[in-house]
Amino acid sequence: MAQPGQKVILITGCSSGIGLRMAVLLAKDEQKRYHVIATMRDLKRKDKLVEAAGDAYGKTLSLLTLDVCNEESVKQCIDNVKDRHIDVLINNAGIGLVGPLESISMDEMKKVFETNFFGVIRMIKEVMPDMKRRRGGHIIVISSVMGLQGVVFNDVYAASKFAMEGFCECLAVQLLKFNVILSMIEPGPVHTEFEMKMIQDVSQKEYPGADPDTVHYFKNVYLPSSVDIFEALGQTPDDIARCTKKVIEASNPRFRNLTNPLYTPIVAMKYADETGGLSVKAFYHMLFNMGGLMHVSMTAMKYLTCGCLRSRTVSPN
Ligand SMILES: NC(=O)C1=CN([C@@H]2O[C@H](COP(=O)(O)OP(=O)(O)OC[C@H]3O[C@@H](n4cnc5c(N)ncnc54)[C@H](OP(=O)(O)O)[C@@H]3O)[C@@H](O)[C@H]2O)C=CC1
Numbered sequence: 269m270a271q272p273g274q275k276v277i278l279i280t281g282c283s284s285g286i287g288l289r290m291a292v293l294l295a296k297d298e299q300k301r302y303h304v305i306a307t308m309r310d311l312k313r314k315d316k317l318v319e320a321a322g323d324a325y326g327k328t329l330s331l332l333t334l335d336v337c338n339e340e341s342v343k344q345c346i347d348n349v350k351d352r353h354i355d356v357l358i359n360n361a362g363i364g365l366v367g368p369l370e371s372i373s374m375d376e377m378k379k380v381f382e383t384n385f386f387g388v389i390r391m392i393k394e395v396m397p398d399m400k401r402r403r404g405g406h407i408i409v410i411s412s413v414m415g416l417q418g419v420v421f422n423d424v425y426a427a428s429k430f431a432m433e434g435f436c437e438c439l440a441v442q443l444l445k446f447n448v449i450l451s452m453i454e455p456g457p458v459h460t461e462f463e464m465k466m467i468q469d470v471s472q473k474e475y476p477g478a479d480p481d482t483v484h485y486f487k488n489v490y491l492p493s494s495v496d497i498f499e500a501l502g503q504t505p506d507d508i509a510r511c512t513k514k515v516i517e518a519s520n521p522r523f524r525n526l527t528n529p530l531y532t533p534i535v536a537m538k539y540a541d542e543t544g545g546l547s548v549k550a551f552y553h554m555l556f557n558m559g560g561l562m563h564v565s566m567t568a569m570k571y572l573t574c575g576c577l578r579s580r581t582v583s584p585n
């Protein structure tokens with residue numbers, strides 16, 4: 269149970285990746301400022317988290333079951349929190365979906381929105397009224413750079429994150445009136461099970477319904493470039509955890525928090541040309557004309573990115 273003076277932080281999707289590392293980092297805070305309620309839909313998957321939490325487990329870290337796709341589970345989980353009092357809600361649970369649109373079923377697409385979009389809304393609807401009543405609280409959404417700039421063959425995943433961005437832009441303004449802060453974290457590629465699941469999924473699929481040219485562009489042009497991008501720009505879940513902790517601890521948290529300075533030019537390009545032409549052409553050129561050079565150019569970018577771009581991101585260090 270939380271001790272007096274401790275902030276209660278509830279995190280969704282803590283069985284792996286970013287959620288797991290955020291739970292551990294916050295629970296191990298040296299000044300013991302936080303009590304973390306790490307949630308996951310299947311507590312049978314708790315071992316990795318419990319092991320990483322070490323001594324903090326049972327003290328500054330407790331576990332609850334929560335499936336963001338299930339309304340009853342969400343309500344039950346929040347009802348199990350003492351006085352339903354949550355200071356910081358971190359919406360992290362999410363799933364990816366990549367591939368030619370023609371081969372993706374409507375059910376697969378709906379599952380992505382059910383988790384990444386409606387899952388977050390379900391959580392916010394359950395927690396926000398108490399925060400508004402108390403005139404205090406912080407809601408954090410782990411979005412993605414794909415919520416700001418679409419990436420080819422990630423149509424539905426990007427759409428689910430774009431939807432979240434629009435939703436949060438609206439809500440943040442109202443919440444400010446109630447002294448409730450809303451912050452988005454915008455990671456680029458991060459080495460987690462998310463990446464493994466994508467690679468596994470792709471290697472098993474046949475892509476029925478997609479024509480051979482599209483399958484070729486996906487498998488032989490996009491995928492190798494995507495692997496290069498992960499290799500060159502990929503951050504660790506600990507990086508994202510440290511960035512998120514900084515946002516929680518900031519006296520005046522920003523609304524959008526990019527974690528990877530190498531994405532700042534991509535986002536800047538979008539806002540530099542409101543017609544969208546610049547982004548579409550640049551992405552086309554990067555993918556179809558520079559594909560083979562992606563690794564070299566990304567590595568060069570990594571070393572050339574100047575201080576002014578870094579200052580516009582939240583640094584994990
Ligand atoms: N990895 C990346 O490159 C990036 C990831 N992100 C975002 O970060 C977030 C975390 O992803 P990441 O750590 O990388 O990936 P992981 O796959 O490692 O973690 C995702 C977590 O979400 C959980 N989850 C999935 N569906 C549900 C559900 N219905 N209810 C509760 N929990 C659920 C998974 O639980 P279970 O074990 O039960 O499946 C898992 O714990 C996601 O929102 C993702 O979109 C953003 C940018 C980049």
Ligand SMILES: CC1=C(/C=C/C(C)=C/C=C/C(C)=C/C=O)C(C)(C)CCC1
Pocket residue numbers: 411412413414419420455456457458490493494497498551554555
């Ligand atoms: C930047 C870029 C590419 C890929 C980006 C990728 C693969 C980003 C992955 C982001 C993730 C995984 C976000 C999760 O939310 C391409 C299309 C290869 C070529 C053009 C430039």
